[in-house]
Every structure is written in structure tokens, then in C-alpha cells.
Amino acid sequence: MPRIVVVSPSPLLADGVAAALRAVDGWEVRVGRAEDDADAWVMLGEEIVARGPHGASAQLAADASAGRLRAAVGAVLEGLSVRESPWVAALPEHEPLTPRELEVFELLGKGLSNRDIGGVLGISAHTAKYHVGQILAKVGAATRAEAVREGLRCGLIGL
The missing domain is CATH 3.40.50.800 (Anticodon-binding domain)
Structure with a gap:
């Protein structure tokens, strides 16, 4: 803690x-x-x-x-x-991401699929998909690319 x-x-x-x-x-x-x-x-x-x-x-x-x-x-x-x-x-507020969501977001920004994200983090592809869905909802994005763009703009992820 x-x-x-x-x-x-x-x-x-x-x-x-x-x-x-x-x-x-x-x-x-x-x-x-x-x-x-x-x-x-x-x-x-x-x-x-x-x-x-x-x-x-x-x-x-x-x-x-x-x-x-x-x-x-x-x-x-x-x-x-x-x-x-x-x-x-000046960017709009969004619900804070959990530490795990931030890990998934970084990998999402690198273009990894749900299966690849799961492999890197030791979770199932289904769990990775869930985290990606949460990220999209929290940053107000409709697509993975839109979420990555918002993540970069907000400083939540890097290249």
C-alpha cells in the first residue's frame, strides 16, 4: 500500500x-x-x-x-x-484509470491486440478485452485509436 x-x-x-x-x-x-x-x-x-x-x-x-x-x-x-x-x-475530465488499466493502456498504445496484452500481463484475452472496454468508456472513445489519441493528449500514455 x-x-x-x-x-x-x-x-x-x-x-x-x-x-x-x-x-x-x-x-x-x-x-x-x-x-x-x-x-x-x-x-x-x-x-x-x-x-x-x-x-x-x-x-x-x-x-x-x-x-x-x-x-x-x-x-x-x-x-x-x-x-x-x-x-x-484544458482537456476534459474523465474517470481515473486503475493501475491495471494504465498498464493495459500503455500496451494498447503500442498496438497490441487483446491476446497480446493478455500474454504480456499474464491475464486472459477476455480480461484484457474487459480492461480495454473500461478504458474506452472512461476516456470517452469509440475506438482503440481514438482512445490512444486521447491518452497521448492527456499524458496518460507515452510512445
């Missing part, structure tokens, strides 16, 4: 951000200090900065939505770095 510490000079702001992050099942989130032991730290100020393992970090605008914040912290926990650009902030 990843441990996340929210750091802010404003206790009220810290509590609000911690509550938004607690919406993710499996994350242990608390308000604390930058020195506290954790897997990731979310520091609030003029912008939102998240730091995680192996130098992974995220920078978001101070007014970033809860969904974008959860996605950025999830990426940092996976060892990825994220920097929100102004055009990404």
Missing part, C-alpha cells in the same frame, strides 16, 4: 488535497511534513509538486483538478515524471 504525505503551510488546503487523494483505493494518505517517511510527497504552494521514488516528480498548476492530481501522483508512484502543460489542463 503506497504511503503518501501531503505537505502544506495551510492545514485546510492540505486536508482537502488529502481527501481527494484518499479517493484512490489502496493509497494511505495523511497530512505531514516533507521529512516524514513515505513513498510519495505532495507539496502545495504556488504549484503542486509531487515527489516519489527514484527521482520521479510531477508539477501541476495550483488549481489542478482532483483527477489530474490523482493521475500525477499515480504516475510518480510508478516512477514516472509528469509536467502539466497549459493545453493539457
Whole structure:
């Protein structure tokens, strides 16, 4: 279970951000200090900065939505770095993807079939198909290609 510490000079702001992050099942989130032991730290100020393992970090605008914040912290926990650009902030919100859906989404972006995705992840092709369907629904896409385009635009997947 990843441990996340929210750091802010404003206790009220810290509590609000911690509550938004607690919406993710499996994350242990608390308000604390930058020195506290954790897997990731979310520091609030003029912008939102998240730091995680192996130098992974995220920078978001101070007014970033809860969904974008959860996605950025999830990426940092996976060892990825994220920097929100102004055009990404203007994209429509969607329901957050689970860690498994993000794994499937990456493979989907590489053009793998459901059978190949299943083989890579050690799941059945039927389960891969289910995850692909969930991804399409969550990003509001009708096709796999449209989902990949949206994933790239939102920064959920890379090439």
C-alpha cells in the first residue's frame, strides 16, 4: 500500500488535497511534513509538486483538478515524471484509470491486440478485452485509436 504525505503551510488546503487523494483505493494518505517517511510527497504552494521514488516528480498548476492530481501522483508512484502543460489542463475530465488499466493502456498504445496484452500481463484475452472496454468508456472513445489519441493528449500514455 503506497504511503503518501501531503505537505502544506495551510492545514485546510492540505486536508482537502488529502481527501481527494484518499479517493484512490489502496493509497494511505495523511497530512505531514516533507521529512516524514513515505513513498510519495505532495507539496502545495504556488504549484503542486509531487515527489516519489527514484527521482520521479510531477508539477501541476495550483488549481489542478482532483483527477489530474490523482493521475500525477499515480504516475510518480510508478516512477514516472509528469509536467502539466497549459493545453493539457484544458482537456476534459474523465474517470481515473486503475493501475491495471494504465498498464493495459500503455500496451494498447503500442498496438497490441487483446491476446497480446493478455500474454504480456499474464491475464486472459477476455480480461484484457474487459480492461480495454473500461478504458474506452472512461476516456470517452469509440475506438482503440481514438482512445490512444486521447491518452497521448492527456499524458496518460507515452510512445
